[in-house]
Amino acid sequence: MSIADDLAKLEDLRARGVLTDDEFQRAKQRLIDGGPGAAAAAPGLAAVNAFRRSLTDKWLGGVCGGLARVTGLESWAWRLIFAVLFLWGGAGLLVYLLLWIFVPAE
Structure with missing residues (x-):
């Protein structure tokens, strides 16, 4: 799954009202900064x-x-x-x- 696909899913969630604008912006920034696997990676x-x-x-x-x-x-x-x-x-x-x-x- 590419970053563009993930961004499209986030936009869809925001359009349906599942995510607020603030949550959308934070998730988008996390995705852009860390890439697709960064959110799932454990700190250690x-x-x-x-x-x-x-x-x-x-x-x-x-x-x-x-x-x-x-x-x-x-x-x-x-x-x-x-x-x-x-x-x-x-x-x-x-x-x-x-x-x-x-x-x-x-």
Whole structure:
């Protein structure tokens, strides 16, 4: 669907009285500024897509170094979190291994 199609739908909604003029202008501006997929994109989606395992800040797989880069929390804190989760039923090991397998390296 193109921006022109979306604008035509917005104009149709305004003509039928579903949207007020102010709502129409805000929706039109949001559509023009961000493109067709910008409204559906979550704010943290860019951070998730940028998540990579670190090749320089690593002990085992680089998962904690990658998490540190994305979140801003130090890698030693992530290591501590995974260690505590490991002691608490082994969940830390499971999550770490899954991230090691599924998150690509930088």
